[in-house]
Amino acid sequence: MGCRGILAAMPVTMLDIAKGLNVSVVTVSKVLRNQGKISAATRKRVLQRAKELNYQTNWIARSLVTRRTFTIGLLLPDFTHPFFAEVAKAVAETVRPHGYHVIISYFEEDPDLEKNEADALMARQVDGLIAASAQSSSDLFEGILARKVPLVLIDRPIPGVPASFVGADNEAIGKLATSHLIARGCTRIAHLRGPKIGIASARMAGYRHALQKHDLAVTSRYIVGARYVDSSGYSAMRKLLQQPPIPDGVFCYNDPVAIGAMRAIAEAGLKIPQDIAVVGAGNVHYSDFLAVPLTTVDQGTVQIGRQAAELLMEQIGAKRKPRIRRVLITPTLVVRQSSQR
Amino acid sequence: MGCRGILAAMPVTMLDIAKGLNVSVVTVSKVLRNQGKISAATRKRVLQRAKELNYQTNWIARSLVTRRTFTIGLLLPDFTHPFFAEVAKAVAETVRPHGYHVIISYFEEDPDLEKNEADALMARQVDGLIAASAQSSSDLFEGILARKVPLVLIDRPIPGVPASFVGADNEAIGKLATSHLIARGCTRIAHLRGPKIGIASARMAGYRHALQKHDLAVTSRYIVGARYVDSSGYSAMRKLLQQPPIPDGVFCYNDPVAIGAMRAIAEAGLKIPQDIAVVGAGNVHYSDFLAVPLTTVDQGTVQIGRQAAELLMEQIGAKRKPRIRRVLITPTLVVRQSSQR
DNA sequence: ATGAAAGCGCTAACAA
DNA sequence: TTGTTAGCGCTTTCAT
Numbered sequence: 053m054g055c056r057g058i059l060a061a062m063p064v065t066m067l068d069i070a071k072g073l074n075v076s077v078v079t080v081s082k083v084l085r086n087q088g089k090i091s092a093a094t095r096k097r098v099l100q101r102a103k104e105l106n107y108q109t110n111w112i113a114r115s116l117v118t119r120r121t122f123t124i125g126l127l128l129p130d131f132t133h134p135f136f137a138e139v140a141k142a143v144a145e146t147v148r149p150h151g152y153h154v155i156i157s158y159f160e161e162d163p164d165l166e167k168n169e170a171d172a173l174m175a176r177q178v179d180g181l182i183a184a185s186a187q188s189s190s191d192l193f194e195g196i197l198a199r200k201v202p203l204v205l206i207d208r209p210i211p212g213v214p215a216s217f218v219g220a221d222n223e224a225i226g227k228l229a230t231s232h233l234i235a236r237g238c239t240r241i242a243h244l245r246g247p248k249i250g251i252a253s254a255r256m257a258g259y260r261h262a263l264q265k266h267d268l269a270v271t272s273r274y275i276v277g278a279r280y281v282d283s284s285g286y287s288a289m290r291k292l293l294q295q296p297p298i299p300d301g302v303f304c305y306n307d308p309v310a311i312g313a314m315r316a317i318a319e320a321g322l323k324i325p326q327d328i329a330v331v332g333a334g335n336v337h338y339s340d341f342l343a344v345p346l347t348t349v350d351q352g353t354v355q356i357g358r359q360a361a362e363l364l365m366e367q368i369g370a371k372r373k374p375r376i377r378r379v380l381i382t383p384t385l386v387v388r389q390s391s392q393r
Numbered sequence: 394m395g396c397r398g399i400l401a402a403m404p405v406t407m408l409d410i411a412k413g414l415n416v417s418v419v420t421v422s423k424v425l426r427n428q429g430k431i432s433a434a435t436r437k438r439v440l441q442r443a444k445e446l447n448y449q450t451n452w453i454a455r456s457l458v459t460r461r462t463f464t465i466g467l468l469l470p471d472f473t474h475p476f477f478a479e480v481a482k483a484v485a486e487t488v489r490p491h492g493y494h495v496i497i498s499y500f501e502e503d504p505d506l507e508k509n510e511a512d513a514l515m516a517r518q519v520d521g522l523i524a525a526s527a528q529s530s531s532d533l534f535e536g537i538l539a540r541k542v543p544l545v546l547i548d549r550p551i552p553g554v555p556a557s558f559v560g561a562d563n564e565a566i567g568k569l570a571t572s573h574l575i576a577r578g579c580t581r582i583a584h585l586r587g588p589k590i591g592i593a594s595a596r597m598a599g600y601r602h603a604l605q606k607h608d609l610a611v612t613s614r615y616i617v618g619a620r621y622v623d624s625s626g627y628s629a630m631r632k633l634l635q636q637p638p639i640p641d642g643v644f645c646y647n648d649p650v651a652i653g654a655m656r657a658i659a660e661a662g663l664k665i666p667q668d669i670a671v672v673g674a675g676n677v678h679y680s681d682f683l684a685v686p687l688t689t690v691d692q693g694t695v696q697i698g699r700q701a702a703e704l705l706m707e708q709i710g711a712k713r714k715p716r717i718r719r720v721l722i723t724p725t726l727v728v729r730q731s732s733q734r
Numbered sequence: 735a736t737g738a739a740a741g742c743g744c745t746a747a748c749a750a
Numbered sequence: 751t752t753g754t755t756a757g758c759g760c761t762t763t764c765a766t
Contacts, residue, residue, distance in 0.1 A: 065743060454742090
């Protein structure tokens with residue numbers, strides 16, 4: 053029993069187990085992986101010694117030869133945002149039963165940083181990648197695809213990237229919210245639209261379609277641009293309130309914008325929902341605690357994460373690359389006080 | 394230029410670079426790491442070919458020999474919780490300049506799952522670990538420390554674990570909140586205390602000390618147990634309102650509890666802050682959007698993450714293990730409407 | 735300035 | 751059932 057150094061806590065290896073037992077490393081390896089034919093006796097001895105020595109598989113070494121790390125990368129703009137945090141959780145939970153772990157990288161909406169982080173993930177040999185990207189070109193992902201690394205895009209589709217996509221059905225979100233306002237008797241429905249071209253215009257398209265379907269006019273003055281934070285919702289709403297006839301219902305791009313809008317409405321001395329009904333989108337989990345609890349459209353965050361993860365697992369398992377899929381999660385309405393009239 | 398297979402996208406290796414250039418792998422390796430003496434000419438050729446082939450370092454292979462992965466593990470109860478999400482962000486940001494990445498694992502407050510996740514992190518050979526643990530014994534971390542893996546505990550100290558700790562100064566939080574209520578003229582100050590023994594009792598201790606320091610009696614009827622969610626704050630507050638004299642100020646274990654308490658107060662037809670002033674703790678980022686914006690104590694989330702990460706980097710860099718440190722972040726008061734009187 | 739040899743800890747293929 | 755041989759892609763001596 054050789055001494056392996058005095059101070060350094062060299063981790064125990066399969067060799068350490070093998071030496072004491074007069075078996076080969078291969079035998080140890082097989083036992084530890086429940087693979088191949090091993091006598092019950094040997095198996096027991098190995099297992100016991102492994103426990104005694106507190107052996108831990110070295111996944112780095114294993115990965116080098118098997119070419120699988122059982123790790124996937126998750127590339128996110130910001131995991132402080134509740135939406136992405138929940139997606140991350142859902143992803144982690146659905147891959148865990150498959151023995152997979154998740155490395156999360158985030159890039160603060162900076163495409164260059166995103167590229168760096170993606171490269172780092174690749175260098176760490178992740179078995180697959182899920183990304184909510186801010187890239188404007190498809191170069192980055194083409195490179196990744198060229199390396200045959202399974203990829204699933206979420207939330208934001210990137211044109212020209214031949215990969216599966218999972219996201220909210222933004223047009224359905226706009227339709228659902230607007231139809232709900234119509235059903236509540238609103239006739240002058242405004243829209244505070246968001247910034248990100250794809251998502252925001254899909255939501256707006258849904259808004260338009262809902263109006264048209266119910267024979268309501270689409271008034272361009274009732275469509276005001278906001279960004280995605282509450283301050284922009286506030287000023288957009290103020291603009292709307294300046295000239296009559298003021299709307300009796302507003303569909304806001306997302307919940308923060310709706311919160312800002314509600315503040316503007318309250319400051320104007322108007323009542324929610326009696327004077328103006330408000331609907332947001334996103335169902336951030338504090339929407340329930342607001343001065344007036346906010347009606348909103350839940351975009352199925354957990355499902356997005358889960359579906360993306362499942363598609364990825366599928367791709368990783370498959371021999372030939374499965375066909376590209378485009379999954380849109382159907383939104384659901386969460387009715388609260390801001391539209392109860 | 395040999396063909397490396399027809400369909401499989403074998404990643405390009407240093408050997409691929411070397412072959413085309415008639416140099417050895419060693420030379421390539423040296424160039425790529427800016428190490429050793431290499432002629433400017435060779436360096437240029439290698440670099441160029443690497444770019445042409447779109448070479449990516451295989452960190453798995455490198456790690457196997459260097460015994461460093463440049464990856465740290467972050468073990469969290471729940472990264473959906475804004476506190477932990479922000480900690481994670483701060484950690485990721487402070488280790489990034491050192492070339493480190495973060496693998497986040499979360500264990501949903503389940504100590505057994507936590508152990509599994511910790512083992513998985515170790516098996517992936519993380520260079521260090523930051524954990525907000527739910528362990529009741531010190532076994533797990535003793536095992537990790539025995540392997541000489543740098544460890545920093547955050548948020549929740551585990552008794553008997555000889556590792557550095559970074560967390561909020563919970564007693565100071567209790568003192569700060571309570572003193573503030575006193576300064577605002579409250580004389581009957583209640584406390585809705587939380588569940589987790591360590592943190593909750595420290596906050597309560599601060600509450601007591603503040604009262605004593607200002608010669609106010611500590612009335613046991615004014616200390617009501619809550620959990621850490623808003624529903625428990627709601628029922629705890631209702632209990633308090635049942636028998637007079639009702640308090641004129643409440644310090645709540647955390648913001649969700651405070652939100653629940655505020656709902657109970659409003660339902661009882663009482664005004665915040667005129668009848669009862671409310672102070673929370675945690676400064677969750679929506680505290681500002683509530684019916685009555687909530688005065689709260691910011692626990693320095695970002696600092697906790699940053700400090701922990703810095704201590705860890707320090708330990709990883711050090712030859713001998715640096716001494717164990719215990720860092721308590723000084724809280725700051727965020728005054729909003731719920732205590733403005 | 736460059737390269738040959740050895741090996742990190744493990745698994746895959748094949749013998750025995 | 752067990753062990754031998756040969757790497758995985760890289761870095762580390764140590765020659766040259």
